[in-house]
Amino acid sequence: MAKPASTPKTPDQIERFEHSLNELEQLVERMEDGELSLDESLKSFERGIGLYRDCEGALKQAQLRVSKLLDPESPDNAEPLEPDAS
Numbered sequence: 001m002a003k004p005a006s007t008p009k010t011p012d013q014i015e016r017f018e019h020s021l022n023e024l025e026q027l028v029e030r031m032e033d034g035e036l037s038l039d040e041s042l043k044s045f046e047r048g049i050g051l052y053r054d055c056e057g058a059l060k061q062a063q064l065r066v067s068k069l070l071d072p073e074s075p076d077n078a079e080p081l082e083p084d085a086s
Contacts (some may be wrong), residue, residue: 017058024051
């Protein structure tokens with residue numbers, strides 16, 4: 001069975017992004033406190049990089065979706081919507 005060409009972001013994907021971002025923020029706070037051992041810091045840093053990449057990928061997908069919505073024929077040339085002057 002073929003998958004649709006473009007699938008909208010599901011609540012699970014949005015929830016996963018928000019969870020990753022929240023976990024990343026908590027990791028940063030713990031690392032900034034300076035009370036982690038070197039090993040814990042390295043593990044936290046590795047986890048943080050993974051979370052960062054997950055969030056970055058989700059944001060890139062959202063940006064692509066917005067570009068396609070703004071100009072479905074040529075998403076690379078899409079320009080942002082201007083707010084109404086009213």
